[in-house]
Amino acid sequence: MYHCIKTLVRNVTTATIRHMRPADLAEVTSLTEKESWNLSQEVVRTLYEYCPEGSFIAELQGKVVGAIMGFNMNEEESFGGMWVVSKQHRGQRIGTMLLQRIKEHIGDRNIGIFSVAESVEAHKRFGFTVESWKICHVSGIIATEKIKLAEDCMVHVCAFPSRHVQFDDLFQYDTKIHSVERERFLRVWTQGKSTITLVAIGRTGEIVGYGVIKRDSNDTVVGPIYGETPSVMKTLLVSLISKTTFGENINMSVPVESEILQELLVENKSTLKVLSEETRMFFHHEVKAPLEKIFAIASSEAGHC
Numbered sequence: 001m002y003h004c005i006k007t008l009v010r011n012v013t014t015a016t017i018r019h020m021r022p023a024d025l026a027e028v029t030s031l032t033e034k035e036s037w038n039l040s041q042e043v044v045r046t047l048y049e050y051c052p053e054g055s056f057i058a059e060l061q062g063k064v065v066g067a068i069m070g071f072n073m074n075e076e077e078s079f080g081g082m083w084v085v086s087k088q089h090r091g092q093r094i095g096t097m098l099l100q101r102i103k104e105h106i107g108d109r110n111i112g113i114f115s116v117a118e119s120v121e122a123h124k125r126f127g128f129t130v131e132s133w134k135i136c137h138v139s140g141i142i143a144t145e146k147i148k149l150a151e152d153c154m155v156h157v158c159a160f161p162s163r164h165v166q167f168d169d170l171f172q173y174d175t176k177i178h179s180v181e182r183e184r185f186l187r188v189w190t191q192g193k194s195t196i197t198l199v200a201i202g203r204t205g206e207i208v209g210y211g212v213i214k215r216d217s218n219d220t221v222v223g224p225i226y227g228e229t230p231s232v233m234k235t236l237l238v239s240l241i242s243k244t245t246f247g248e249n250i251n252m253s254v255p256v257e258s259e260i261l262q263e264l265l266v267e268n269k270s271t272l273k274v275l276s277e278e279t280r281m282f283f284h285h286e287v288k289a290p291l292e293k294i295f296a297i298a299s300s301e302a303g304h305c
């Protein structure tokens with residue numbers, strides 16, 4: 001009898017931490033939806049496929065009550081995200097158990113995160129010594145006809161992959177921006193049935209930017225958009241939005257300092273809103289990125305920029 005009660009109490013209060021499986025993705029997406037992260041099941045699935053060995057869940061009585069992901073990018077650098085516990089199970093150390101599992105996974109690597117505004121001080125206490133730039137999550141409808149494009153922007157936008165752009169070309173360009181090679185991430189992020197990737201090609205045939213849009217029945221997510229100049233980034237944004245239906249809601253994570261963002265917010269003030277802000281933080285050292293070439297990051301759950 002005593003044993004039965006003890007087992008019952010343990011089952012009610014103790015979650016099991018285990019690797020995420022494809023069958024968990026719907027429940028994980030539902031946890032992120034309750035936080036209004038607007039990730040879409042497609043994005044959650046893509047992140048899982050990028051790194052199943054770094055994706056963990058907390059399970060309690062057969063239900064997913066928490067999740068976390070950690071991506072080892074090389075021997076020195078890693079990135080963490082998707083740290084969430086369902087509201088009714090918070091404060092029971094489940095978050096700490098998930099965090100501990102990720103710490104074991106990343107080892108001694110430097111780790112980057114995007115921290116929600118109210119947690120920046122807590123993360124500093126946890127040892128995230130470096131506070132870097134901020135992004136904001138914007139959501140809404142963007143009227144592309146109001147975007148001012150420079151007339152002298154001589155770029156040709158083409159689909160990826162195509163005979164004009166091979167994977168290695170895109171990978172090389174991405175590494176110039178991101179500085180840490182992320183071949184595995186690019187392979188899953190830039191392709192897939194609900195994904196369109198567009199590449200901007202300059203006058204002499206070189207890549208000068210690229211952008212990605214992911215759409216499923218619930219959400220449309222645009223990111224990253226990288227480009228050598230603001231004109232290239234705006235051209236990519238217009239081309240990506242032209243792939244959606246009229247009046248479609250777009251979700252993006254954009255550096256708060258972006259001048260293009262300010263222009264979009266002014267021109268679309270009744271339809272486009274800033275939902276929340278996050279701060280890029282690192283444990284040991286900052287991973288530099290050329291902010292002036294970044295209009296939107298892929299996802300604050302997936303990488304430094």
Ligand SMILES: CC(C)(COP(=O)(O)OP(=O)(O)OC[C@H]1O[C@@H](n2cnc3c(N)ncnc32)[C@H](O)[C@@H]1OP(=O)(O)O)[C@@H](O)C(=O)NCCC(=O)NCCS
Pocket residue numbers: 035083084085086089090091092093094095096097114115116119122123
């Ligand atoms: C953050 C979160 C996963 C913690 O889960 P939890 O199971 O409640 O955490 P625990 O009970 O293990 O508490 C862990 C510690 O994290 C702290 N904490 C709580 N919320 C936090 C947050 N949003 N960011 C950082 N730390 C947080 C707690 O105060 C506690 O600190 P202590 O050890 O000094 O007491 C949970 O609050 C959550 O899902 N929040 C919403 C999503 C979110 O903000 N995720 C973090 C994105 S950066």
